[in-house]
Amino acid sequence: MTRKDYDERNRFEPSARVDRDEDLFVLLSCYFDGEVSESERQQVETLLAADDRARELYHRLERTSFGLQQLPVPPSETVPEVTAERVFARLRQDRQQRWAWGGTAIAALFLAAVSGLPTNFSSRTPQIARSPAPTTFEVDSLPSSLPHPDASPAPLQEAKKSLTARALFVE
């Protein structure tokens, strides 16, 4: 396949020669990185075998990539030992900070618990349930549904009932 064949095969727009060039370059770039499908790979290899221009572009890709790979980097300002020391110092500092925060939080909770200041928390404070204290009071008049204290004692069943009723009334 020659370049012309490639252009024929990839005819997106009749006047879009530039687009085809771009597509070719992208395809070659992907091929260079091994990021093409099997059919694309075959397409590129055929093209490279037959087209000087495509080959030239591909060689440029190779040289550029080689230059990037070999590009020397300025030496680091800090030697590894110094970096390691700084890293350990930072980690130690962070740990101490965490401990300090934790200690402060615990101390604050302790103080709050001891002083009992947070009265607004009282509704959430568990309390022991208590029965109401027995209350005594004078009953001036009893409802007619209840037997009069001076009346003759009612049978046991009746007395129990009235006691319950009285207790309920008192409460």
Next chain:
Amino acid sequence: MPMTHSISLSWSTASATVPQTPVPSPAQLSNIDLVRRCQAGARPDRAAFTELLHRYQSYVDRVLYHLAPDWQDRSDLAQEVWIRVYRNIRRLQDPIKFKGWLSRIATNLFYDELRKRKRVRQPLSLDAPFTTDDGEREWEIATEDPGPDDALTTDEFYDRLRVAIADLPEVFRTTIVLREIEGMAYEEIAEITGVSLGTVKSRIARARHRLQAQLQHYIDS
């Protein structure tokens, strides 16, 4: 008593014959074993971690240099990379992949920092078609570089390349660095940069194209 004595002797003999396997120092370990040793305890072993840092610091510096050539505080960034490595190395499941994992940490950190700085670069001129205003294809533009007769040294080429990389718009530079320096696959680059696979392909090609255009003289000679 004699019985006891003989038992005691046999024990002492046995203990003397057990070969003592010396624990190799971190410097003697392979990269993979070094990573494993760092993963062994509740916290990475200090000596092993220092050795690991010693072996890979230049790689981290290289990645950060290409990602952020104009940042003056790259050593602080590198330090932060190693702090993250220290804290998370136990999560690395396959020690063989340490280099890629390290590279990813450096790249993520760079992006975090980039977002913080909200660095505004020039418009993405490479998004324009591969042509100039007069319709000429960019790779055919005559270069203003010195002619082939000039004595061009390798250092000059690298200087030019450095400038050309630094001149690339942010997104194109990071994409080509992720590919060429860090060796990431396109899908990985798409994931880390949050763009489609097609965009990654296009950005890598365009970045290469721009570099070639700026270095044409050196490349062709």
